[in-house]
Structure formats: structure tokens, C-alpha cells
Amino acid sequence: MLYYFAALLAAALLLLLTNPRSESNRWAAFFLGFASIGGLADTLAAVQMNVLAHLVQVMNHTFTPYGVLVFSIVYSDKVANERMRLLLKGLLLLPVVGMLLLTPIAPRLELDYRILLAWTAPYYLASCYLLLVSLWSEENSRRKRNRFIIALIMVPTLLAVLILINVANVISPAFDYFRYISLFIFYSLTVAVLCTFAYGVLGVKLRFERDQWESTRKAVSSGTTILNHTIKNEIGKIAISTENLKSELSAQSPEAAEQLRIIETASSHMLAMVTSIHSQTRSIVLREQSIRLDELVERCFQQQQLESKQIVLTLRPLCRPIVVCDPLHMLEAINNLVQNAIEAIPEGTAGEVTVTLISHKKAVRLLVSDTGKGMNEEQLKQALEPFYSTKNRSRNFGLGLAYVYNVVHQSGWTIELSSVINEGTEVLLHVPARKVMEIKEGIG
Numbered sequence: 001m002l003y004y005f006a007a008l009l010a011a012a013l014l015l016l017l018t019n020p021r022s023e024s025n026r027w028a029a030f031f032l033g034f035a036s037i038g039g040l041a042d043t044l045a046a047v048q049m050n051v052l053a054h055l056v057q058v059m060n061h062t063f064t065p066y067g068v069l070v071f072s073i074v075y076s077d078k079v080a081n082e083r084m085r086l087l088l089k090g091l092l093l094l095p096v097v098g099m100l101l102l103t104p105i106a107p108r109l110e111l112d113y114r115i116l117l118a119w120t121a122p123y124y125l126a127s128c129y130l131l132l133v134s135l136w137s138e139e140n141s142r143r144k145r146n147r148f149i150i151a152l153i154m155v156p157t158l159l160a161v162l163i164l165i166n167v168a169n170v171i172s173p174a175f176d177y178f179r180y181i182s183l184f185i186f187y188s189l190t191v192a193v194l195c196t197f198a199y200g201v202l203g204v205k206l207r208f209e210r211d212q213w214e215s216t217r218k219a220v221s222s223g224t225t226i227l228n229h230t231i232k233n234e235i236g237k238i239a240i241s242t243e244n245l246k247s248e249l250s251a252q253s254p255e256a257a258e259q260l261r262i263i264e265t266a267s268s269h270m271l272a273m274v275t276s277i278h279s280q281t282r283s284i285v286l287r288e289q290s291i292r293l294d295e296l297v298e299r300c301f302q303q304q305q306l307e308s309k310q311i312v313l314t315l316r317p318l319c320r321p322i323v324v325c326d327p328l329h330m331l332e333a334i335n336n337l338v339q340n341a342i343e344a345i346p347e348g349t350a351g352e353v354t355v356t357l358i359s360h361k362k363a364v365r366l367l368v369s370d371t372g373k374g375m376n377e378e379q380l381k382q383a384l385e386p387f388y389s390t391k392n393r394s395r396n397f398g399l400g401l402a403y404v405y406n407v408v409h410q411s412g413w414t415i416e417l418s419s420v421i422n423e424g425t426e427v428l429l430h431v432p433a434r435k436v437m438e439i440k441e442g443i444g
Helices: 002-018 023-046 050-076 082-102 113-137 141-171 178-198 204-249 254-281 293-303 327-343 377-382 400-410
Strands: 289-292 311-317 319-325 351-360 363-370 414-420 424-431 436-441
Touching: 002 023, 002 178, 023 050, 050 082, 050 113, 050 141, 082 113, 113 141, 141 178, 204 254, 289 293, 289 327, 293 311, 293 319, 293 327, 293 351, 293 363, 319 327, 319 351, 319 363, 327 351, 327 363, 327 400, 327 424, 363 436, 400 414
Parallel strands: 311 351
Antiparallel strands: 289 319, 319 436, 351 363, 363 424, 414 424
């Protein structure tokens, strides 16, 4: 039983420590933590800590199904409204509190398994339903794979817990369920471990993969902040000295005046360059509001200056959604994507850049596609890294897509890149249902 406790507690701590900001991870850790303490009951009873053993059993039987259902609600994204989710969490906690208050634990445990079954059965069944429905309705390929893995890990074990613990205890309280349920727990942990290494579970592998990028982004942000401050100070000194020299030398030596003008121009260019780098790498603060996404794309198109009239910009609003985001930063992010798409089309050749808005259920996808030269697999892997660029490095710092990722990630959206050499590139921004306020019909 202690192995059971240690294994589930380790899984809970791994999820919590890997990505503590994720609400899904926090609730997964919550229900795994309470599931794990069931393995302590026999050990506590063996050392004559009967009251504590009984309390642990009650908490295991009540908080676990509550945590499982709340996790499923959060993970499935089926309840987008934050206030409604908070209300649900409170209402679903009422049976747990009721069982804790009404169940005697001393001198012996008197847990009414019929009452327990009456509310835990709907909790477990609703959890399975939410996990399967979220899998069925998911359009994003990566997220669909992750939802399949979570359903594969959880649904069989939840049904086994319901039948072998809750139902079995009503029919036969003396039933030794542990040797059977332990097989399902072993199955879940085995699948979870294998899939974590192969694909990632609840962002665990994804977090490991992105740790280097996150630390790199923070280091770049810190470095450019210091650089920006230092260069501004030094350029300030250069500007004052240049002005003083200009007043003294301009009349005496036109050549000296010209050299001072060059120094002034170079200083201004250097200042603009470091300011640009700093603006794209610094930590951003989002000021989110509701906005029409198709109108944001139209504003982006209006800002484009096409050097070649052979490139066509097309907006295909198959839906016209109202989403929650920071309009300033998101406009700049979309603008970066469109500019990259335009620059990917070889100079002097005809091409098309298309932005498509697609809805699926309550979620929205924004797809930026071009008919440019495309990227190979190695370029695609590095595309989001700071200072990586396939363009002319004298005019490009390789921060555009890194900035896009920063904005999209902090906004709670996701980004996917795909590309085929000589056919073009597609960048998909996925807006989750919780960030979509309304979806109106668009045009094809």
C-alpha cells in the first residue's frame, strides 16, 4: 500500500512542480494527492492511529472524485466562463463537506457507501464524459493527441474505481478491492510514464522541451534591458558632445561638420536598433479586452506596404469571432506573421498571403498561409528561437516569431508551424473556447 501512496504522490508532485501555473496540472495534482493517501490507511491502522486512518479513508473517498471532476471541467474547456467555473467548484464541493460532517470516524468508521455511491457515480461518469467529448471535439492535432492520451490514462481507471470500490462496497463491504484496482492504477501509471517520454502528458514533456527556450527568452530580455539602458546613456553623452562640437567646428570646417553629422546619424540608428530589439524581447504586460478578430486582421492588412503588386493579400473570414486579447500586442503579432509571409515570397514573383478564420464549436483558429519558398525541417525547429532568421541579417534580428510566440503564449493561445519547401508555410493560432466571447457567421 505504501508503494501505491508513493507512486501517486510522486505523480502529483511531478505535475505540480513541472507547471504550477497550469490550472489543469494543479487539479490533477489535487486528485492524485488525495487518491494517494488511500495507501496510508492500513499503515496508520497498524500503528494504532485508527482515528487518523479513518479520516484519511473518508478524505480519499470524497475529495478524489471531486478533484477528478473539477480537473475534467478545467481540462476539457467546456465551461469557458470563469465565474461559472468558480460556482461549479463550490457547488460540487457540497457533497464532500456533507460526507465529512455526517460520517463518524471514532471509535469506528461508519461511512455510508450507498450515499457515497449516489453522488460519486455521477462525478466519475461526468468526468469520463467530459474527457471523451473534449477528445472528440478537438480540432488541433497536437491537442487532440494529448487529449487521447489523457482519456486513455484516466477513463478505464475511473470506471474501475467506480465499479470495484464504490459499487463493490455497497454490494459487499468486506470486498477486497485493492488487489484488483491496483492493476488499473499500475496500468495508468505505466501508460502515463511511457507517454510522458514519447509525447508529453499535461505539458510535462512540453515543459521540459521549452525550459531552454523560456530561460533563453528571459536571459535575452534581461540582457537587452541592460544593453538598452547602457547604450541610451552612452548615446546621450555622444549627443551632448556632438552638439558642443558642432557649435564650435561647423563654421570653421565643413568637413568636420559632415563627420559630426555621420556620428549623429549612426548614434540615432544604433539607438533605434537597440530599442527595437528591447521592445520585442522584454516581458510584456497584456491589457486584454474583447475585440473582433477579423477587424484586427483587416487593420493589419491596411498597414502593409507591398513593394510588389504581384503579391495578393486575402482575408477569408469563415467566421467573425469576438475574442479576448490585448489588441495592441496581438495586432503586432499578426502583423509579424503577415510580413514574414510576404517576405517568404521570392522578389519579383507572383504569390498570395491568406489569413483564414475558422470556427469549431466554441474555439477559433487563425491560419496565416503563404505560397513562398517554405522552410526545411531544421529551419522549422528553430523558427521560434530568438535571433534565428533565414532572412538578410543586416536588416533582420530574428525576433519576429519569438515575439509572436511570447504574445500568443501569454494570451493563453497556442501556435503551430508547418511548411513545405517551394510550396509555402502555414502558421496556425488556436484560440481556446475560454478566450472566445462570440462567434458570428462569416463568408467563404
